[in-house]
Amino acid sequence: MMKQILEATNLCKSYSNGSVMQHVLRNLNIQIYEGDFTVIMGSSGSGKSTLLYALSGMDKPTLGNIQYRNEDISNYNNDKLAVFRRKHCGFIFQQMYLNDTMSVMDNILVSGLLVTKDRKELKKKAEELLQAVGLNEECYHKFPSQLSGGEAQRVAIVRALINSPEIVFADEPTGALNSQNATNVLDVMTDMNAKGQSIVMVTHDMKTARRANRILYLKDGIIIDELNLGMYIKGDQERHDTLRTFLEKMGW
Ligand SMILES: Nc1ncnc2c1ncn2[C@@H]1O[C@H](COP(=O)(O)OP(=O)(O)OP(=O)(O)O)[C@@H](O)[C@H]1O
Numbered sequence: 001m002m003k004q005i006l007e008a009t010n011l012c013k014s015y016s017n018g019s020v021m022q023h024v025l026r027n028l029n030i031q032i033y034e035g036d037f038t039v040i041m042g043s044s045g046s047g048k049s050t051l052l053y054a055l056s057g058m059d060k061p062t063l064g065n066i067q068y069r070n071e072d073i074s075n076y077n078n079d080k081l082a083v084f085r086r087k088h089c090g091f092i093f094q095q096m097y098l099n100d101t102m103s104v105m106d107n108i109l110v111s112g113l114l115v116t117k118d119r120k121e122l123k124k125k126a127e128e129l130l131q132a133v134g135l136n137e138e139c140y141h142k143f144p145s146q147l148s149g150g151e152a153q154r155v156a157i158v159r160a161l162i163n164s165p166e167i168v169f170a171d172e173p174t175g176a177l178n179s180q181n182a183t184n185v186l187d188v189m190t191d192m193n194a195k196g197q198s199i200v201m202v203t204h205d206m207k208t209a210r211r212a213n214r215i216l217y218l219k220d221g222i223i224i225d226e227l228n229l230g231m232y233i234k235g236d237q238e239r240h241d242t243l244r245t246f247l248e249k250m251g252w
Contacts, residue, residue, distance in 0.1 A: 002033040005167060005198055006055060011064035013050050024050045025061070026221035032167070037193040037232070038200045039209045042218030043252065048202040049171055051218065055200065056089050056169040057081040086114055090160030090168040094175035096152050098144040104130075104155050105140045112162040122162070129158040133188045150181025157188055161197075168192070170201040174208055186211050190232050210243050217250045225250060 013025040024047040032038055032055070040048050053059035055066065057073055060081070066074045073084055085091075098107050105126060112122040130139065133154040144152055153173065160168055173189070174182035190211050193199050203209050215227040227246040229239055 002036070004031050005034045005069060006030075006032040006200075007065075007067045008055060008061075009065040009067075011051075011054060011066070012062045013047070013054055013059075014062045024221055025054065025064075028064075028218075028222050030055070030216065030223055032198070032200055033214075034166075034198050035193075035196055036198060036214050037190070037212040038198075038214045038216065039212035040200070040202045040216050040218055041204070041209055041247070041250075041252065044204070046218045047221055048218055052169055052171055052200065052202050056091070056167075057084045058091075086163070088166050090163070090165035092153075092156055092160050092168065092170040092173045094172040096144070096156040098152060098155060098159075100144050103141050103143060104135075104147070107144070107155060108159045108162050111159050115163045126158065126162060129161055130155075132191075133157055134184070148181060149177050150184050153177060153181065153185045154188060157185070157192075161192070167198045167200065170199065172203055172205075173201065174203075174205065182208070194231070206240070206243060206247070210239055215243065215246065217246075217252075219250070 008028065008030045011025050011028040012023065014021050014023045028051065040051060042048050054061045057076065061074060064074060065072060068084070068088065073081065076084060102110065105123070108126045109119065109122055112126065113119070116122060135151060135154055139147070139151065147155065174185050177185060186208060189199060201212065209215055210229065211232050213229050213231055215229060216223050217225050227243065229242065233239065
């Protein structure tokens with residue numbers, strides 16, 4: 001049986017837009033399992049990013065419970081949430097947020113040094129991860145502006161992995177990349193997942209979504225259905241068709 005890593009119960013998130021309250025998440029329930037590559041889909045504005053930020057402790061829910069293993073993080077203050085994120089989570093965004101004034105290696109080490117002071121060990125791990133995502137030594141001392149979009153996103157993935165997070169959250173990680181770079185980044189993420197990394201990703205894109213083994217569909221602030229796709233197999237047309245049929249049924 002799959003082990004649950006994260007569970008949210010009766011999750012609500014509302015924003016006040018002037019005198020009007022907008023209820024984005026409405027008593028939403030969700031479970032995330034260890035080792036899964038979970039994708040959250042839904043139409044624009046359905047609350048996907050809001051859900052991702054609440055689940056990952058980047059933002060606080062208005063109401064509801066979020067349980068990370070045996071820890072209830074829903075009532076944590078900002079300091080405790082920051083510690084939680086640093087200890088357990090890795091983040092990959094559409095905008096890479098690399099520091100332009102630092103080399104590739106320093107961008108990664110700065111994240112690692114928040115957790116350990118063993119610089120030598122960190123550097124070794126960073127080198128291993130950079131190699132694993134297909135970036136060679138030539139890249140280590142480059143600055144972000146000297147990288148292609150795909151290379152920069154792979155650096156961001158290494159930075160997300162440097163502290164061995166139990167779970168990686170990704171918000172449209174390929175949204176700003178051309179098709180080839182997007183495929184490279186997705187290959188890295190698929191490989192990470194095949195090695196056991198739990199991933200929760202938000203995307204609009206079917207090509208990206210079909211890498212996941214579990215697709216959740218968000219509508220009007222709740223998860224209305226899910227699809228189990230099994231582990232990704234390259235070139236599997238049936239998988240693509242199954243996902244398309246599911247999304248059509250959802251009214252996507
Ligand atoms: N900080 C905020 N303040 C007020 N409203 C917000 C805030 N963040 C999000 N919203 C609103 O909540 C709704 C859901 O936003 P969210 O970004 O979660 O949707 P999404 O499904 O990720 O959309 P998209 O696919 O277009 O990125 C939107 O109507 C948005 O305007």
